[in-house]
Amino acid sequence: MLKGKGIPIFITFLTGMIMIISFFIPHKPFGDIEKISLTWYSIIAGFTMLLGVDSLIGMHFRKLKRKDENWFFSLVLIIGFTATVVVGIIETVRFGTAFDERSYFTYIYNYFIVPLQSTMFSLLAFFIASAAYRAFRARNFDATLLLITAIIVMLGRVPLGEQISPYLPKFTEWIMQVPQMAAKRGIGLGISLGALGVSIRIILGIERSYLS
Amino acid sequence: MNFFLKLSKIDRRFIYLFIALVVVLPLILKPKFPVVVSKPVQDVYDYIEKLPEGSNVLISIDYDAASMPEQQPFLEALLRQLFKNKLKPILIVQWQLGAPLGTMGLEKIAKEMGAEYGKDYINLGYRPGYVAQMVGIGKEIRDFFKVDYKNIPLDSFPMMKNVHNYNDIALLVGLEAGATYLAWIEYAGGRFKQKIALALNAVSAPDAYYFYQSGQIVGLVGGMKGAAEYEVLVDKPDLAVAGMASQSYSHLVIILFIILGNIAYFIEKGMKNKEGGK
Numbered sequence: 363m364l365k366g367k368g369i370p371i372f373i374t375f376l377t378g379m380i381m382i383i384s385f386f387i388p389h390k391p392f393g394d395i396e397k398i399s400l401t402w403y404s405i406i407a408g409f410t411m412l413l414g415v416d417s418l419i420g421m422h423f424r425k426l427k428r429k430d431e432n433w434f435f436s437l438v439l440i441i442g443f444t445a446t447v448v449v450g451i452i453e454t455v456r457f458g459t460a461f462d463e464r465s466y467f468t469y470i471y472n473y474f475i476v477p478l479q480s481t482m483f484s485l486l487a488f489f490i491a492s493a494a495y496r497a498f499r500a501r502n503f504d505a506t507l508l509l510i511t512a513i514i515v516m517l518g519r520v521p522l523g524e525q526i527s528p529y530l531p532k533f534t535e536w537i538m539q540v541p542q543m544a545a546k547r548g549i550g551l552g553i554s555l556g557a558l559g560v561s562i563r564i565i566l567g568i569e570r571s572y573l574s
Numbered sequence: 575m576n577f578f579l580k581l582s583k584i585d586r587r588f589i590y591l592f593i594a595l596v597v598v599l600p601l602i603l604k605p606k607f608p609v610v611v612s613k614p615v616q617d618v619y620d621y622i623e624k625l626p627e628g629s630n631v632l633i634s635i636d637y638d639a640a641s642m643p644e645q646q647p648f649l650e651a652l653l654r655q656l657f658k659n660k661l662k663p664i665l666i667v668q669w670q671l672g673a674p675l676g677t678m679g680l681e682k683i684a685k686e687m688g689a690e691y692g693k694d695y696i697n698l699g700y701r702p703g704y705v706a707q708m709v710g711i712g713k714e715i716r717d718f719f720k721v722d723y724k725n726i727p728l729d730s731f732p733m734m735k736n737v738h739n740y741n742d743i744a745l746l747v748g749l750e751a752g753a754t755y756l757a758w759i760e761y762a763g764g765r766f767k768q769k770i771a772l773a774l775n776a777v778s779a780p781d782a783y784y785f786y787q788s789g790q791i792v793g794l795v796g797g798m799k800g801a802a803e804y805e806v807l808v809d810k811p812d813l814a815v816a817g818m819a820s821q822s823y824s825h826l827v828i829i830l831f832i833i834l835g836n837i838a839y840f841i842e843k844g845m846k847n848k849e850g851g852k
Binding site for chain 1: 607612640647702723780835
Protein backbone atom coordinates (compact mmCIF):
# COMPACT_ATOMS: atom_id res chain seq x y z
CA MET A 363 0.00 0.00 0.00
CA LEU A 364 1.13 3.50 -0.78
CA LYS A 365 1.43 5.77 2.21
CA GLY A 366 3.46 8.76 3.41
CA LYS A 367 6.13 9.81 0.94
CA GLY A 368 5.26 6.90 -1.32
CA ILE A 369 2.22 8.78 -2.69
CA PRO A 370 4.08 11.82 -4.13
CA ILE A 371 6.89 9.53 -5.36
CA PHE A 372 4.34 7.37 -7.20
CA ILE A 373 2.62 10.47 -8.69
CA THR A 374 6.04 11.75 -9.83
CA PHE A 375 6.90 8.39 -11.39
CA LEU A 376 3.56 8.13 -13.18
CA THR A 377 3.64 11.72 -14.46
CA GLY A 378 7.24 11.39 -15.62
CA MET A 379 6.56 8.16 -17.49
CA ILE A 380 3.44 9.59 -19.15
CA MET A 381 5.38 12.66 -20.33
CA ILE A 382 8.21 10.51 -21.71
CA ILE A 383 5.87 8.10 -23.49
CA SER A 384 3.69 10.88 -24.90
CA PHE A 385 6.75 12.68 -26.30
CA PHE A 386 7.63 9.64 -28.39
CA ILE A 387 4.04 8.46 -29.05
CA PRO A 388 2.03 11.67 -29.54
CA HIS A 389 -1.10 9.72 -30.51
CA LYS A 390 -4.24 8.84 -28.53
CA PRO A 391 -4.46 8.39 -25.59
CA PHE A 392 -0.94 9.70 -24.77
CA GLY A 393 -1.18 12.85 -26.89
CA ASP A 394 -4.34 13.93 -25.08
CA ILE A 395 -2.87 13.14 -21.67
CA GLU A 396 0.16 15.26 -22.50
CA LYS A 397 -2.05 18.12 -23.65
CA ILE A 398 -4.11 17.97 -20.45
CA SER A 399 -0.96 17.76 -18.31
CA LEU A 400 0.51 20.81 -20.02
CA THR A 401 -2.73 22.74 -19.49
CA TRP A 402 -2.66 21.77 -15.80
CA TYR A 403 0.95 22.90 -15.67
CA SER A 404 -0.07 26.33 -17.05
CA ILE A 405 -2.82 26.63 -14.41
CA ILE A 406 -0.47 25.66 -11.58
CA ALA A 407 2.18 28.08 -12.94
CA GLY A 408 -0.49 30.81 -12.83
CA PHE A 409 -1.05 30.13 -9.14
CA THR A 410 2.68 30.33 -8.44
CA MET A 411 2.46 33.90 -9.69
CA LEU A 412 -0.07 34.57 -6.95
CA LEU A 413 2.46 33.29 -4.42
CA GLY A 414 5.04 35.65 -5.91
CA VAL A 415 2.66 38.59 -5.69
CA ASP A 416 1.79 37.69 -2.09
CA SER A 417 5.47 37.52 -1.15
CA LEU A 418 6.33 40.80 -2.94
CA ILE A 419 3.46 42.82 -1.52
CA GLY A 420 3.86 41.29 1.97
CA MET A 421 7.55 42.20 2.06
CA HIS A 422 6.93 45.80 0.97
CA PHE A 423 4.03 46.21 3.43
CA ARG A 424 6.33 45.11 6.25
CA LYS A 425 9.01 47.55 5.07
CA LEU A 426 6.43 50.32 5.00
CA LYS A 427 5.04 49.43 8.43
CA ARG A 428 8.50 49.40 10.03
CA LYS A 429 9.52 52.56 8.13
CA ASP A 430 12.69 50.75 6.98
CA GLU A 431 15.31 52.43 4.85
CA ASN A 432 13.91 53.41 1.39
CA TRP A 433 10.34 52.75 2.60
CA PHE A 434 9.13 55.36 0.13
CA PHE A 435 9.98 53.05 -2.80
CA SER A 436 7.88 50.34 -1.17
CA LEU A 437 4.97 52.79 -1.08
CA VAL A 438 5.50 53.59 -4.78
CA LEU A 439 5.53 49.87 -5.58
CA ILE A 440 2.31 49.17 -3.67
CA ILE A 441 0.50 52.14 -5.23
CA GLY A 442 1.80 51.25 -8.70
CA PHE A 443 0.84 47.60 -8.32
CA THR A 444 -2.67 48.34 -6.99
CA ALA A 445 -3.36 51.01 -9.62
CA THR A 446 -2.23 48.73 -12.48
CA VAL A 447 -4.36 45.79 -11.29
CA VAL A 448 -7.47 47.95 -10.69
CA VAL A 449 -7.14 49.80 -14.02
CA GLY A 450 -6.46 46.49 -15.80
CA ILE A 451 -9.65 44.91 -14.43
CA ILE A 452 -11.83 47.99 -15.14
CA GLU A 453 -10.52 48.36 -18.70
CA THR A 454 -10.91 44.65 -19.44
CA VAL A 455 -14.57 44.94 -18.42
CA ARG A 456 -15.01 48.14 -20.48
CA PHE A 457 -13.27 47.09 -23.71
CA GLY A 458 -12.99 43.30 -23.55
CA THR A 459 -9.19 43.58 -23.42
CA ALA A 460 -6.92 45.65 -21.18
CA PHE A 461 -4.71 46.50 -24.15
CA ASP A 462 -7.38 48.36 -26.11
CA GLU A 463 -6.06 51.57 -27.73
CA ARG A 464 -8.51 53.68 -25.70
CA SER A 465 -7.80 52.06 -22.35
CA TYR A 466 -5.90 53.66 -19.47
CA PHE A 467 -4.08 50.37 -19.08
CA THR A 468 -2.48 50.94 -22.49
CA TYR A 469 -1.53 54.41 -21.26
CA ILE A 470 0.15 52.87 -18.19
CA TYR A 471 1.88 50.37 -20.49
CA ASN A 472 3.12 52.98 -22.98
CA TYR A 473 4.19 55.66 -20.53
CA PHE A 474 5.29 53.69 -17.45
CA ILE A 475 6.09 50.07 -18.24
CA VAL A 476 7.85 50.61 -21.59
CA PRO A 477 10.16 53.44 -20.36
CA LEU A 478 10.85 51.63 -17.07
CA GLN A 479 11.72 48.33 -18.72
CA SER A 480 13.83 50.06 -21.39
CA THR A 481 15.67 52.08 -18.74
CA MET A 482 16.41 49.02 -16.61
CA PHE A 483 17.86 47.15 -19.56
CA SER A 484 19.80 50.10 -20.99
CA LEU A 485 21.48 50.73 -17.62
CA LEU A 486 23.38 47.52 -18.35
CA ALA A 487 25.53 49.39 -20.88
CA PHE A 488 26.80 51.70 -18.14
CA PHE A 489 27.39 48.94 -15.62
CA ILE A 490 29.12 46.71 -18.16
CA ALA A 491 31.43 49.59 -19.18
CA SER A 492 32.31 50.36 -15.56
CA ALA A 493 32.72 46.70 -14.58
CA ALA A 494 34.86 45.95 -17.65
CA TYR A 495 37.12 48.90 -16.86
CA ARG A 496 37.63 47.82 -13.25
CA ALA A 497 37.68 44.04 -13.51
CA PHE A 498 38.80 43.02 -17.02
CA ARG A 499 42.53 42.61 -16.32
CA ALA A 500 45.19 40.61 -18.17
CA ARG A 501 46.25 38.91 -14.92
CA ASN A 502 47.36 35.64 -16.53
CA PHE A 503 47.45 33.87 -19.90
CA ASP A 504 43.79 32.74 -19.76
CA ALA A 505 42.54 36.19 -18.82
CA THR A 506 44.69 37.78 -21.57
CA LEU A 507 43.29 35.36 -24.16
CA LEU A 508 39.74 36.12 -23.04
CA LEU A 509 40.43 39.85 -23.12
CA ILE A 510 41.91 39.81 -26.64
CA THR A 511 39.05 37.64 -27.93
CA ALA A 512 36.48 39.94 -26.32
CA ILE A 513 38.04 42.99 -27.97
CA ILE A 514 38.09 41.30 -31.40
CA VAL A 515 34.44 40.18 -31.07
CA MET A 516 33.31 43.59 -29.76
CA LEU A 517 34.87 45.28 -32.78
CA GLY A 518 33.90 42.60 -35.27
CA ARG A 519 30.23 42.64 -34.27
CA VAL A 520 29.76 46.33 -35.11
CA PRO A 521 30.13 48.13 -38.47
CA LEU A 522 33.22 49.91 -37.16
CA GLY A 523 35.04 46.56 -37.33
CA GLU A 524 34.37 46.37 -41.07
CA GLN A 525 35.94 49.82 -41.48
CA ILE A 526 39.05 48.80 -39.54
CA SER A 527 39.51 45.66 -41.65
CA PRO A 528 37.13 43.58 -43.78
CA TYR A 529 38.72 40.48 -42.22
CA LEU A 530 37.69 41.46 -38.69
CA PRO A 531 33.96 40.54 -39.02
CA LYS A 532 34.96 37.30 -40.80
CA PHE A 533 37.38 36.41 -38.02
CA THR A 534 34.70 37.29 -35.44
CA GLU A 535 32.24 34.99 -37.21
CA TRP A 536 34.87 32.23 -37.13
CA ILE A 537 35.36 32.78 -33.36
CA MET A 538 31.59 32.56 -32.86
CA GLN A 539 31.16 29.46 -35.04
CA VAL A 540 34.22 27.43 -34.02
CA PRO A 541 35.95 28.05 -30.63
CA GLN A 542 32.87 29.59 -29.01
CA MET A 543 30.71 26.75 -30.30
CA ALA A 544 33.15 24.08 -29.12
CA ALA A 545 33.00 25.43 -25.56
CA LYS A 546 29.22 25.95 -25.70
CA ARG A 547 28.61 22.43 -27.00
CA GLY A 548 30.70 20.96 -24.22
CA ILE A 549 28.83 22.96 -21.59
CA GLY A 550 25.47 22.26 -23.27
CA LEU A 551 26.07 18.51 -23.43
CA GLY A 552 27.22 18.50 -19.81
CA ILE A 553 24.14 20.38 -18.64
CA SER A 554 21.78 18.18 -20.69
CA LEU A 555 23.33 14.94 -19.44
CA GLY A 556 23.19 16.29 -15.89
CA ALA A 557 19.53 17.27 -16.28
CA LEU A 558 18.78 13.85 -17.79
CA GLY A 559 20.47 12.08 -14.89
CA VAL A 560 18.65 14.16 -12.27
CA SER A 561 15.31 13.65 -14.08
CA ILE A 562 15.77 9.85 -14.11
CA ARG A 563 16.73 9.91 -10.43
CA ILE A 564 13.59 11.97 -9.60
CA ILE A 565 11.28 9.76 -11.70
CA LEU A 566 12.67 6.60 -10.11
CA GLY A 567 12.36 8.07 -6.63
CA ILE A 568 16.11 7.99 -5.90
CA GLU A 569 16.35 11.79 -5.66
CA ARG A 570 13.83 12.95 -3.06
CA SER A 571 15.14 16.34 -1.98
CA TYR A 572 12.14 18.04 -3.65
CA LEU A 573 9.91 16.46 -0.99
CA SER A 574 11.64 18.11 1.94
CA MET B 575 52.52 57.47 -15.14
CA ASN B 576 50.68 59.48 -12.55
CA PHE B 577 47.98 60.06 -15.12
CA PHE B 578 47.36 56.34 -15.54
CA LEU B 579 47.39 55.76 -11.78
CA LYS B 580 44.84 58.53 -11.30
CA LEU B 581 42.85 57.02 -14.14
CA SER B 582 42.69 53.65 -12.37
CA LYS B 583 40.83 55.35 -9.54
CA ILE B 584 38.50 57.37 -11.79
CA ASP B 585 34.99 58.01 -10.47
CA ARG B 586 32.64 55.60 -12.22
CA ARG B 587 30.31 58.50 -13.02
CA PHE B 588 32.86 59.76 -15.58
CA ILE B 589 32.66 56.38 -17.30
CA TYR B 590 28.87 56.66 -17.31
CA LEU B 591 29.16 60.15 -18.79
CA PHE B 592 31.44 58.96 -21.61
CA ILE B 593 29.11 56.09 -22.44
CA ALA B 594 26.09 58.42 -22.42
CA LEU B 595 27.87 60.80 -24.80
CA VAL B 596 28.92 58.12 -27.28
CA VAL B 597 25.43 56.67 -27.31
CA VAL B 598 23.50 59.94 -27.61
CA LEU B 599 25.76 62.02 -29.90
CA PRO B 600 25.75 59.59 -32.87
CA LEU B 601 21.95 59.42 -32.64
CA ILE B 602 21.88 63.20 -33.06
CA LEU B 603 24.73 63.61 -35.59
CA LYS B 604 23.80 60.42 -37.54
CA PRO B 605 27.18 59.42 -38.98
CA LYS B 606 26.92 56.74 -41.68
CA PHE B 607 28.36 53.27 -41.19
CA PRO B 608 28.28 50.61 -43.91
CA VAL B 609 26.43 47.51 -42.67
CA VAL B 610 27.74 44.21 -44.06
CA VAL B 611 25.26 41.34 -44.02
CA SER B 612 26.39 38.16 -42.24
CA LYS B 613 25.50 34.64 -43.42
CA PRO B 614 23.07 33.67 -40.61
CA VAL B 615 20.98 36.81 -41.35
CA GLN B 616 21.23 36.34 -45.12
CA ASP B 617 19.94 32.78 -44.68
CA VAL B 618 16.75 34.00 -42.97
CA TYR B 619 16.15 36.53 -45.74
CA ASP B 620 16.86 34.02 -48.53
CA TYR B 621 14.59 31.37 -47.01
CA ILE B 622 11.68 33.82 -46.86
CA GLU B 623 12.37 35.04 -50.40
CA LYS B 624 11.95 31.47 -51.67
CA LEU B 625 8.58 30.90 -49.96
CA PRO B 626 5.67 30.63 -52.40
CA GLU B 627 3.21 33.54 -52.53
CA GLY B 628 0.37 33.15 -50.03
CA SER B 629 2.40 31.08 -47.53
CA ASN B 630 1.62 31.60 -43.87
CA VAL B 631 4.42 32.76 -41.59
CA LEU B 632 3.89 32.39 -37.84
CA ILE B 633 5.58 35.19 -35.89
CA SER B 634 6.03 34.67 -32.16
CA ILE B 635 6.57 37.78 -30.04
CA ASP B 636 8.69 36.52 -27.18
CA TYR B 637 10.13 39.80 -25.94
CA ASP B 638 9.04 42.89 -24.04
CA ALA B 639 9.96 46.56 -23.92
CA ALA B 640 13.42 45.88 -22.46
CA SER B 641 14.42 44.32 -25.78
CA MET B 642 12.46 46.69 -27.98
CA PRO B 643 15.50 48.45 -29.54
CA GLU B 644 16.88 45.09 -30.67
CA GLN B 645 13.70 43.28 -31.71
CA GLN B 646 11.26 45.93 -32.94
CA PRO B 647 13.38 47.05 -35.94
CA PHE B 648 13.71 43.41 -37.04
CA LEU B 649 9.97 42.83 -36.66
CA GLU B 650 9.25 45.82 -38.88
CA ALA B 651 11.86 44.84 -41.51
CA LEU B 652 10.56 41.26 -41.52
CA LEU B 653 6.94 42.39 -41.95
CA ARG B 654 7.96 44.64 -44.87
CA GLN B 655 9.52 41.63 -46.59
CA LEU B 656 6.50 39.40 -45.87
CA PHE B 657 3.92 41.88 -47.17
CA LYS B 658 6.07 42.72 -50.20
CA ASN B 659 6.26 39.01 -51.11
CA LYS B 660 2.51 38.52 -50.50
CA LEU B 661 3.17 36.21 -47.56
CA LYS B 662 0.70 36.08 -44.67
CA PRO B 663 1.92 36.82 -41.15
CA ILE B 664 0.11 35.21 -38.22
CA LEU B 665 1.18 36.96 -35.03
CA ILE B 666 1.09 35.22 -31.66
CA VAL B 667 2.55 36.36 -28.34
CA GLN B 668 4.26 34.31 -25.63
CA TRP B 669 5.46 37.24 -23.51
CA GLN B 670 2.36 39.09 -22.38
CA LEU B 671 4.09 42.46 -22.12
CA GLY B 672 5.21 42.11 -25.71
CA ALA B 673 1.64 41.99 -27.03
CA PRO B 674 1.25 45.75 -27.60
CA LEU B 675 4.69 45.91 -29.24
CA GLY B 676 3.78 43.18 -31.70
CA THR B 677 0.43 44.83 -32.45
CA MET B 678 2.09 48.23 -32.86
CA GLY B 679 4.67 46.88 -35.34
CA LEU B 680 2.12 44.82 -37.27
CA GLU B 681 -0.41 47.64 -37.61
CA LYS B 682 2.27 50.18 -38.58
CA ILE B 683 3.77 48.07 -41.38
CA ALA B 684 0.40 46.69 -42.55
CA LYS B 685 -0.82 50.28 -43.01
CA GLU B 686 2.39 51.26 -44.79
CA MET B 687 2.17 48.26 -47.16
CA GLY B 688 -1.60 48.46 -47.68
CA ALA B 689 -2.32 45.03 -46.14
CA GLU B 690 -5.84 44.08 -45.07
CA TYR B 691 -6.57 42.59 -41.64
CA GLY B 692 -7.92 39.04 -41.70
CA LYS B 693 -7.09 38.61 -45.37
CA ASP B 694 -3.37 39.40 -45.53
CA TYR B 695 -2.42 39.16 -41.86
CA ILE B 696 -3.83 38.35 -38.45
CA ASN B 697 -3.01 39.02 -34.83
CA LEU B 698 -3.96 36.21 -32.43
CA GLY B 699 -2.55 37.87 -29.33
CA TYR B 700 -1.38 36.28 -26.10
CA ARG B 701 -2.37 32.99 -24.49
CA PRO B 702 -0.79 31.63 -21.32
CA GLY B 703 1.07 28.33 -21.20
CA TYR B 704 3.53 28.41 -24.06
CA VAL B 705 4.61 24.76 -24.06
CA ALA B 706 1.00 23.56 -24.11
CA GLN B 707 0.39 25.93 -27.03
CA MET B 708 3.44 24.78 -28.98
CA VAL B 709 2.32 21.18 -28.70
CA GLY B 710 -1.35 22.11 -29.26
CA ILE B 711 -0.70 24.04 -32.49
CA GLY B 712 0.72 20.80 -33.87
CA LYS B 713 -2.82 19.45 -33.82
CA GLU B 714 -5.22 22.37 -34.12
CA ILE B 715 -4.45 26.05 -33.63
CA ARG B 716 -8.11 26.66 -32.65
CA ASP B 717 -7.63 24.62 -29.46
CA PHE B 718 -5.72 27.62 -28.13
CA PHE B 719 -6.73 30.48 -30.41
CA LYS B 720 -10.47 30.29 -31.02
CA VAL B 721 -10.56 34.08 -31.41
CA ASP B 722 -8.10 36.79 -32.46
CA TYR B 723 -6.71 39.47 -30.14
CA LYS B 724 -10.00 41.39 -30.34
CA ASN B 725 -12.08 38.30 -29.52
CA ILE B 726 -13.35 37.87 -33.10
CA PRO B 727 -13.79 34.16 -34.05
CA LEU B 728 -10.91 32.82 -36.12
CA ASP B 729 -13.14 31.21 -38.74
CA SER B 730 -14.58 34.58 -39.70
CA PHE B 731 -11.23 35.52 -41.27
CA PRO B 732 -10.66 34.29 -44.83
CA MET B 733 -6.92 33.70 -44.37
CA MET B 734 -7.47 31.42 -41.36
CA LYS B 735 -10.01 29.10 -43.03
CA ASN B 736 -7.35 26.61 -44.10
CA VAL B 737 -4.92 27.12 -41.26
CA HIS B 738 -5.10 24.34 -38.69
CA ASN B 739 -1.62 23.28 -37.60
CA TYR B 740 2.09 23.45 -38.39
CA ASN B 741 1.45 21.75 -41.76
CA ASP B 742 -0.20 24.99 -42.88
CA ILE B 743 2.66 27.20 -41.69
CA ALA B 744 5.66 27.62 -43.98
CA LEU B 745 7.95 29.22 -41.42
CA LEU B 746 7.95 30.11 -37.76
CA VAL B 747 9.92 33.23 -36.84
CA GLY B 748 10.63 33.63 -33.14
CA LEU B 749 11.65 37.05 -31.84
CA GLU B 750 13.29 36.06 -28.60
CA ALA B 751 14.53 37.91 -25.55
CA GLY B 752 14.76 34.85 -23.31
CA ALA B 753 14.83 31.08 -23.61
CA THR B 754 11.34 30.50 -25.09
CA TYR B 755 13.04 29.61 -28.39
CA LEU B 756 14.38 26.40 -26.83
CA ALA B 757 10.81 25.14 -26.48
CA TRP B 758 10.02 26.18 -30.07
CA ILE B 759 12.99 24.14 -31.28
CA GLU B 760 12.17 21.21 -29.01
CA TYR B 761 8.45 20.97 -29.75
CA ALA B 762 7.61 22.76 -33.01
CA GLY B 763 10.92 21.90 -34.66
CA GLY B 764 11.82 18.56 -33.09
CA ARG B 765 8.40 16.98 -33.01
CA PHE B 766 6.48 18.62 -35.84
CA LYS B 767 9.44 19.38 -38.17
CA GLN B 768 8.40 23.04 -38.35
CA LYS B 769 10.97 25.25 -40.11
CA ILE B 770 12.17 27.90 -37.67
CA ALA B 771 14.09 31.18 -37.97
CA LEU B 772 15.16 33.08 -34.86
CA ALA B 773 15.92 36.65 -33.92
CA LEU B 774 17.65 36.78 -30.56
CA ASN B 775 18.94 39.56 -28.36
CA ALA B 776 22.67 40.06 -28.86
CA VAL B 777 23.38 38.73 -25.38
CA SER B 778 21.74 35.37 -26.08
CA ALA B 779 22.47 35.00 -29.83
CA PRO B 780 25.71 33.00 -29.26
CA ASP B 781 23.61 30.38 -27.43
CA ALA B 782 21.64 29.64 -30.59
CA TYR B 783 24.59 29.15 -32.93
CA TYR B 784 24.60 25.39 -32.47
CA PHE B 785 20.99 25.16 -33.61
CA TYR B 786 21.99 27.13 -36.68
CA GLN B 787 25.02 24.94 -37.39
CA SER B 788 23.00 21.75 -36.96
CA GLY B 789 20.29 23.01 -39.33
CA GLN B 790 17.59 23.06 -36.64
CA ILE B 791 16.97 26.71 -37.52
CA VAL B 792 17.18 28.14 -41.03
CA GLY B 793 18.94 31.32 -39.91
CA LEU B 794 19.72 33.62 -37.03
CA VAL B 795 19.36 37.37 -36.55
CA GLY B 796 21.45 38.52 -33.59
CA GLY B 797 20.68 41.75 -31.75
CA MET B 798 20.46 45.23 -33.18
CA LYS B 799 23.32 44.46 -35.58
CA GLY B 800 21.30 41.60 -37.07
CA ALA B 801 18.24 43.85 -37.32
CA ALA B 802 20.36 46.50 -39.08
CA GLU B 803 21.54 43.86 -41.56
CA TYR B 804 17.92 42.88 -42.20
CA GLU B 805 16.94 46.50 -42.76
CA VAL B 806 19.70 46.71 -45.38
CA LEU B 807 18.43 43.50 -47.01
CA VAL B 808 14.87 44.79 -47.29
CA ASP B 809 16.32 48.08 -48.57
CA LYS B 810 14.75 50.22 -45.86
CA PRO B 811 17.43 51.42 -43.41
CA ASP B 812 15.66 52.49 -40.25
CA LEU B 813 16.17 52.55 -36.46
CA ALA B 814 18.61 49.63 -36.23
CA VAL B 815 20.92 51.08 -38.91
CA ALA B 816 20.72 54.44 -37.10
CA GLY B 817 21.73 52.69 -33.86
CA MET B 818 24.82 51.12 -35.39
CA ALA B 819 26.93 54.27 -34.94
CA SER B 820 26.04 54.45 -31.23
CA GLN B 821 26.81 50.77 -30.81
CA SER B 822 30.11 51.07 -32.70
CA TYR B 823 31.33 54.03 -30.68
CA SER B 824 30.18 52.62 -27.36
CA HIS B 825 32.04 49.37 -28.07
CA LEU B 826 35.11 51.42 -28.98
CA VAL B 827 34.91 53.46 -25.77
CA ILE B 828 34.51 50.32 -23.63
CA ILE B 829 37.57 48.81 -25.37
CA LEU B 830 39.57 52.01 -24.73
CA PHE B 831 38.58 51.93 -21.07
CA ILE B 832 39.63 48.28 -20.81
CA ILE B 833 43.03 49.10 -22.40
CA LEU B 834 43.56 52.13 -20.12
CA GLY B 835 42.53 50.08 -17.09
CA ASN B 836 45.09 47.42 -18.01
CA ILE B 837 47.88 49.97 -18.56
CA ALA B 838 47.14 51.38 -15.09
CA TYR B 839 47.10 47.84 -13.68
CA PHE B 840 50.54 46.99 -15.10
CA ILE B 841 52.07 50.30 -13.96
CA GLU B 842 50.70 49.74 -10.46
CA LYS B 843 51.96 46.16 -10.48
CA GLY B 844 55.41 47.30 -11.68
CA MET B 845 55.62 49.92 -8.92
CA LYS B 846 54.61 47.39 -6.28
CA ASN B 847 57.26 44.94 -7.55
CA LYS B 848 59.89 47.72 -7.40
CA GLU B 849 58.90 48.61 -3.84
CA GLY B 850 59.02 44.94 -2.90
CA GLY B 851 62.53 44.64 -4.47
CA LYS B 852 63.89 47.48 -2.31
